[in-house]
Amino acid sequence: MSAISHHIPEPLMAAYAAGSLPRPYALVVAAHVSMCDACRATVAAHEVAGGVVLDEMVKAPVEEDLKASVLALLDAPVDPEPEPVKRSGVYPGPVMEALKGRPPRWKSLGMGVKQCILETGDTGSVRLLHIPGGRAVPDHSHNGLELTLVLQGSFSDETGRFGVGDVEVGDEDLEHTPVADDGPPCICLAATDAPLRFNSLIPRLLQPVFKI
Amino acid sequence: MLAVRDRQDRAAFGALFDYYAPRVKGMLMRKGCGHGQADEIVQDVMLTVWRKAAMFDPQRAQVSAWIFQIARNRHIDVIRKESRPMPEELAQEPDAEPDASQVLGMEQEAKQLKEALARLKPAQREMIEAAYLGELSHRELSEKTGLPLGTIKSRIRLGLDKLRHELKGMRAE
Ligand SMILES: [Zn+2]
Ligand SMILES: [Zn+2]
Numbered sequence: 001m002s003a004i005s006h007h008i009p010e011p012l013m014a015a016y017a018a019g020s021l022p023r024p025y026a027l028v029v030a031a032h033v034s035m036c037d038a039c040r041a042t043v044a045a046h047e048v049a050g051g052v053v054l055d056e057m058v059k060a061p062v063e064e065d066l067k068a069s070v071l072a073l074l075d076a077p078v079d080p081e082p083e084p085v086k087r088s089g090v091y092p093g094p095v096m097e098a099l100k101g102r103p104p105r106w107k108s109l110g111m112g113v114k115q116c117i118l119e120t121g122d123t124g125s126v127r128l129l130h131i132p133g134g135r136a137v138p139d140h141s142h143n144g145l146e147l148t149l150v151l152q153g154s155f156s157d158e159t160g161r162f163g164v165g166d167v168e169v170g171d172e173d174l175e176h177t178p179v180a181d182d183g184p185p186c187i188c189l190a191a192t193d194a195p196l197r198f199n200s201l202i203p204r205l206l207q208p209v210f211k212i
Numbered sequence: 213m214l215a216v217r218d219r220q221d222r223a224a225f226g227a228l229f230d231y232y233a234p235r236v237k238g239m240l241m242r243k244g245c246g247h248g249q250a251d252e253i254v255q256d257v258m259l260t261v262w263r264k265a266a267m268f269d270p271q272r273a274q275v276s277a278w279i280f281q282i283a284r285n286r287h288i289d290v291i292r293k294e295s296r297p298m299p300e301e302l303a304q305e306p307d308a309e310p311d312a313s314q315v316l317g318m319e320q321e322a323k324q325l326k327e328a329l330a331r332l333k334p335a336q337r338e339m340i341e342a343a344y345l346g347e348l349s350h351r352e353l354s355e356k357t358g359l360p361l362g363t364i365k366s367r368i369r370l371g372l373d374k375l376r377h378e379l380k381g382m383r384a385e
Contacts, residue, residue: 015350018343019284023294025350030297037376040299041369044273045361048318048368050284050344051276052326057341059234060241063251067229070258071222078263084301093300145350 004036004165008147013039017046022123024191027094028147028167031189034092035165090152090164090187095128104128111135124193131155131180131188143194146170148178153186155179213275217265228275229258236283242345243287253290257283271314271371274322284346302372303379314371321364328359 008016008029015021016029033040085097091104098118106114106128114130124144131137133153147167154163157176162168170176180186215224233254240250260282268278288296329337336358342348 011353012350014343014353015346015348017281018346018348019288019296020346020348021350023297027297030299033299037369037372040302041365041372042361043299044277044368045365046344047277047281048274048322048364049325049340049359049361050280051274051278052322052329053341053344054232054235054239054280054283055276055326056329057235057238057242060237060250062233062237062254063247066233066251066255067226070229070255071226073255073259074222074225074262084298087300094297097297 004038004163006160006162006166006168007036007039008032008042008167009169010042012147013042014046017043017050022193023121024119024124024126024193025145025147027098027118027126028149028189028191030094031092031151032149032165032167034087034094092151095151095189098126104130106130113137124191126189126191129186129188129190131178131186133180133182133185136177136179142170142172142174142192144172144192146174146190146192148191149189151187151189153184154181155186155188156181213265213268214270216262217268220265225262228261232261232276232279233258236279239280239283239345240287242341243291243347245287245291249290253283253286256286256290260286269310270318271310272318272368272375274318276322280344302375311371311374314367314374317367318364318371321367325359325361325364332358 012021012025012029016026021029029039029043033043085093085101087093088096088101088103091099095118099116104116106116108114112132112135116128116130118126118128120126128151129137129148131153137155147169148162149167150162150164152164154161154166155178156162157168157178159168159174159176161181162178168178213224213228215221216228236257237250237254240253241247245253257279261279264282268275285296285298288294329340332340339348340358343353
């Protein structure tokens, strides 16, 4: 496996550590950190900074009997925590968790391109994309931020080449046509906070159908 | 914290409670929780500290950093009713002697960070607090948080490399 060369930008890492990153992006960050020790160290560094802030936090007194009730609960039986969902194949633990432990159920987008929507809601959506080697994702631009993490294979677009573990950060200004490189199909995890806008007429008409 | 982890020492846990409970509550109230709700979350957080103590690794985290992330996760669970996506855990080597120099190094880095925070102008300091309390969106967070995180990053990276190395050695045995 080649080294990861495209990482998560610092403000997103800080927001992830602080807990303010919307869930679709947080899933991409958690998946990337599962694959990248450099970014794992970055998250941990931000958490140390969070700990420093906590240390210096203005104290608010807790109810007098809270300590006693916590101490009384120390021996209380607890349900064992569910085991964290493990990585399976190319899918890191947090992705398997979003898949509820099952393999992805792909829906065709035509031309051999497939997607599997993991989550969609007010804060955006996150999906898996499956693109056969040599095929392109339809030409599109973004209303907001788009994070794309490569899980298998690689793709290239106007801005460079992205291999396993790499993250592409797209915004309003990026209009790109990612093409999967020859070889095994490219599988990506992609999160957006707004629908993608496709630039040719047909895919735009199909948008509501495919929930892109 | 190590007394809590290694000997389930209740007196040590009591001291940890006295120190952290009001700070965690301060953090929760700043995040907009009312007294009652904040106390409930503080209770959950402190019980989690007790129950998960075995997972605390001083080579990879400061006590305050560890409790910070437990409190943040619990707050998200309760307020947003959703769980926060977490990276895969790195396997922990059973019963390994903690590397004292690594632990000391982490402490020194955190101390330097604390001093850096103390040196900031009030407005800047307020920004940092807002950032780590989750009050700023990723768009509002500028390239730099204003705290020098470079050296602590490399210190943590060192600990991770060492852990990976030892895990590899264990698998080879
Ligand atoms: Zn990275
Ligand atoms: Zn795009």
